[in-house]
Amino acid sequence: MKGYNIDESKGMEIGLYSLGDLLPDAHTGNTISEQERIKNIVQTARLAEEAGLDVFSLGESHQKYFISQAHQVILGYIAAVTSKIKISSGVTVLSTADPVRVFEEFSTLDLLSDGRIELIPGRASRTGVYKLMGISLRDYEAIFEEKFNLLLQLNRERVVNWKGKYRPALEDAEILPRPLNDRLIIWRGVGGSAASAIKAGFQGVPMTLATLAGPASAFKQSVDAYRLALDQNGYNASEFPVATTSLCYIADDTSTAMREYFPYMSSGFEYVNGRPFSKYLFAEAKNSKNTLMVGNWELIVEKILYQHELYGHQRFLAQVDFGGLPFSKIEKIIDILADKVAPAVRKETKKD
Amino acid sequence: MKILGIAGSIKSRKTVLAVEAVIKAIKDKDDSAETEIISLGDFDLVFSDGRDYRDYEGDTSIVISKVMEADAFIIGTPVYQSSIPGTLKNLFDLLPKDAFYDKVAGIVTTAGSDKHFLMVESQLKPILSYMKAIVVPKYVFINEALFIDDQIVSDDIDFRIRQLAGETVRVIEVVRELKVKRESEFDF
Numbered sequence: 001m002k003g004y005n006i007d008e009s010k011g012m013e014i015g016l017y018s019l020g021d022l023l024p025d026a027h028t029g030n031t032i033s034e035q036e037r038i039k040n041i042v043q044t045a046r047l048a049e050e051a052g053l054d055v056f057s058l059g060e061s062h063q064k065y066f067i068s069q070a071h072q073v074i075l076g077y078i079a080a081v082t083s084k085i086k087i088s089s090g091v092t093v094l095s096t097a098d099p100v101r102v103f104e105e106f107s108t109l110d111l112l113s114d115g116r117i118e119l120i121p122g123r124a125s126r127t128g129v130y131k132l133m134g135i136s137l138r139d140y141e142a143i144f145e146e147k148f149n150l151l152l153q154l155n156r157e158r159v160v161n162w163k164g165k166y167r168p169a170l171e172d173a174e175i176l177p178r179p180l181n182d183r184l185i186i187w188r189g190v191g192g193s194a195a196s197a198i199k200a201g202f203q204g205v206p207m208t209l210a211t212l213a214g215p216a217s218a219f220k221q222s223v224d225a226y227r228l229a230l231d232q233n234g235y236n237a238s239e240f241p242v243a244t245t246s247l248c249y250i251a252d253d254t255s256t257a258m259r260e261y262f263p264y265m266s267s268g269f270e271y272v273n274g275r276p277f278s279k280y281l282f283a284e285a286k287n288s289k290n291t292l293m294v295g296n297w298e299l300i301v302e303k304i305l306y307q308h309e310l311y312g313h314q315r316f317l318a319q320v321d322f323g324g325l326p327f328s329k330i331e332k333i334i335d336i337l338a339d340k341v342a343p344a345v346r347k348e349t350k351k352d
Numbered sequence: 353m354k355i356l357g358i359a360g361s362i363k364s365r366k367t368v369l370a371v372e373a374v375i376k377a378i379k380d381k382d383d384s385a386e387t388e389i390i391s392l393g394d395f396d397l398v399f400s401d402g403r404d405y406r407d408y409e410g411d412t413s414i415v416i417s418k419v420m421e422a423d424a425f426i427i428g429t430p431v432y433q434s435s436i437p438g439t440l441k442n443l444f445d446l447l448p449k450d451a452f453y454d455k456v457a458g459i460v461t462t463a464g465s466d467k468h469f470l471m472v473e474s475q476l477k478p479i480l481s482y483m484k485a486i487v488v489p490k491y492v493f494i495n496e497a498l499f500i501d502d503q504i505v506s507d508d509i510d511f512r513i514r515q516l517a518g519e520t521v522r523v524i525e526v527v528r529e530l531k532v533k534r535e536s537e538f539d540f
Contacts, residue, residue, distance in 0.1 A: 283540075
């Protein structure tokens, strides 16, 4: 998958993503400072690179309990202190931003990072940022689709002529600087429903699929719908990578992992989603066919490989810093992911 | 334990009276119960636009918070066009889809004619079930003819309201036990 800088002969890519949440530690109730959390995120990316992981991704959020509002700035800093790892946004809230500005920023990041930057535009699941930026919620879907398509056009064409509803027209506009290899890698983030996956297929962009919890087979519908939509729109599905994202916690044995992690996950959900996480759903984590990546490292490998069989995906991103986990735990999970999980997964998934 | 009475229309005096009667019967049964009654007509609710329930403002946010914080409900509804009023449906639309998980809902209906006595079965219960409420099976249906001078003048309705109140309190107790038993199933 040359256009996407993915070498399938090395096996699946394994990386991390963070949403930049800043939450009280479920056990102690203490919250670290904003500064410490931002520096911890940079350190997480640094550790991921040192450990040999492939990708580090950070999402933008403007809600309370998050510190990643200026995620491009943090990504820029990460680009400066790393040299190999791919750096992605996940997601960049495009609906409330100007695609021209976003393209300029990410092109610049791409040049600074020697072509390691990737981008996932999103709509934001909460409405605070719309109010903050003075963007109407009335056209929530239309704004996103228009801005996303403009961003893709800016990426494709050096001189752009464009007219739309949600941003002034562009006339023979040259958006500079250009990315290192003239193109940014832009993914579409897809949630639960196949409808969004089909949109990614129509646009001819790679797909990052959030697979939080539930049977892995349920997400296969989205993967199949995506590839079908690619093929039906004149693209070759085999040229487009698919990535999945999951919450991840690893300990020496699965029941310890579940006992240690549940308080963090549940309180994190209370802060971020308003309600705690269901114990029934969480209990399914010990089944290798469930997507929630909580367990010992062997179970995590089994889950990724089972999903690989279903989806044939190229990248797995783990969220290892959710819910106010102490940094020492985050470090430990990165070590296990890099030392145990990644080698086993890469070995089984590499293509000749 | 918080029990919230909801009169589900903008202007139906009878529905408010019916909800008040059930809440009073609950207090008679268990005077430790914390109760509150809201009439949707007293609040300026916006229409649901699908946003996260915590992102609404003003009265809408106040009503949503009251509902999310309650453990049980007495939902009062008149019959409009063979269904619940749009006002009440809008309240449901403003909430997350599992807003009533582990919460108990008792129902009281008022109507101008007995011909709609199954409306609750076909219109209201499916919504409450979808939103994971534990619905007290037997509800009370009150024909408007039984209200005189702001009083319910039917012994039958009086008894039924007391039954509904008693059942609601018992089901709340059972749900409390259910939660304890469920917790004991898991070692995390």
